[in-house]
Amino acid sequence: MRALSVVALGGGLYALFAIAEGMGGLGLVASALLEECGKFALLVGLAATAARKRNHAAIAKANGDALCLGLVAIGLFATIENLAYFLAFPARDILARLLWSEPVHLVCGFFEAAAAGVLATAARRREKASSWLRPCLEAVSCIAFALAWHLGFNLLAAADPTGPAVAAAGLANLAALLAGGRYFAQRVLVGGFLYGIT
Amino acid sequence: MSLPGLEARLRKAIAISTAGRIVPWAAVSLIAWSIANLLFMLFSPPATAVTGLALFLASILPAFAFWPVPDDLLRKTLREADENSVFEALLEPVKGPALELLVRRAVDLDGGLPFRQAPRRPLFRFSGKLAALALFAFACLELVSLLVLRRPAFIYPGPPPALASGLRIDDPSFPAPGQGDGAVAAPKETPARPDPTSADFQALRAKRAESQAETDIYSAAGNAGTAMEKGQAAAAPERREPPASPSSPQDGHSPAAPSAGKKGEAHNLSGGDRGEPGKAEGNPNSRGFAGSAGSLPPSPLVDYRARIFLALTASGGKDVRAGEGLDLAKLRNYERRFFGSFALPLGAGPREDAWSLLVKRRWREGAGASR
Known part of the structure; x- marks a missing residue:
């Protein structure tokens, strides 16, 4: 059931972006902004579903699971986008998207998921207004990094990079993926498990 | 209060669990790859179908890797590192004078964690059923490739080239009838029936x-x-x-x-x-x-x-x-x-230069004719 839900979320995300970008004729900046806002909204919505649990440990676990499912949905969105590009450009060069586009979506997803988890934790703790500053700063930093990362790769792709540039971008994506994964695991999974809502 | 040693162990457990997801992904990919290439060999789609399949299977790896961690993974890892249930007691919402003592004991225990060997966990969890299914699918692929291609194959090679199918290729280098001397009719069109008397x-x-x-x-x-x-x-x-x-x-x-x-x-x-x-x-x-x-x-x-x-x-x-x-x-x-008409019988020996002999012969013939 969770698998079907995730597939539906990924497909819906792609359809939404395809319709919006098809209607508006968006540029590089606007399309990156639209996609990152859409992904962040999805992650926040999934994190909000964890509030229905009873105890703090269950809430923390549900929060982590929901955000992981959100990352899976983002991965499926990237898969559908890859297939759409392949149908438009059926050549072996399309495999370069495995080093370029899909890791970019996943890197942005990791940081946005961490931001969503931090905000959801702060909301459940019913922090005082003055205590929201740090979680908000952290969330904004994560979202800004994700947006900058996506926009930077969009601009680089528009410059038609050569083979070494694509390989370097792939390595950068891999490093960012590992860093983003570690950050998400630390802040959401481990932090939620150990320090949770208490 | 933070417990860096315990956090590191928990992160490591999550990383091992994530890396271990590659095995089920590989098994599912092998099943899908075998079935798809088997169908490709039977129905002969364009060769780019293999590229699309590879793109899809590689793209779904994150879906396997980022699936939520098992429920008991973090708690089991914590209990393995815990002595006297200090950490587990700290996870409960404790209040009162015991909290400070509990925190101090947890910090001391956490400080010693890097010096204690963590229990080894298998990186890959082998699923017998999935592996058997993958091998069966691969065997079916090889059987079909032996029947269709007459050789074992892991990848669908693409449809046969057009020449082998007997299609005609018009050669425009041959001029049409009447163009140039000794022209050969370019068979681009079927000529009309000629007049028998012409x-x-x-x-x-x-x-x-x-x-x-x-x-x-x-x-x-x-x-x-x-x-x-x-x-x-x-x-x-x-x-x-x-x-x-x-x-x-x-x-x-x-x-x-x-x-x-x-x-x-x-x-x-x-x-x-x-x-x-x-x-x-x-x-x-x-x-x-x-x-x-x-x-x-x-x-x-x-x-x-x-x-x-x-x-x-x-x-x-x-x-x-x-x-x-x-x-x-x-x-x-x-x-x-x-x-x-191309031959010039000179009777040259094995070490004689044929060209020199020819020149000499022509000279003799010319000198004899002029006399």
């Missing part, structure tokens, strides 16, 4: 007969070339006898036979229409003959040879034309006379 039609009839005889000559010469040198040429002309039926197989290699899949048409070209040689020349509608209303031969090899002989006939005249009555002895004579 000179062009008579020329076309002659060319058709030459093509027919040339095809037969090559089929016999290719087989009996060595036998002719050994004085067995008398047996070779019998190969020109028309076969009993158009489908009777030809002996040996025949340059007229294009490919294995088109032997029937080759037989029609070289044998079938020669079932009645007297009538073949007078039948402009016979398939494969220049100027006929039917389709031209699908084999580029036969067509090339036919064009070459038409060009030779057009440029060489009667002496080069291979008539109906041409036998192999006449062909040998022709070859000897043609190639013999």
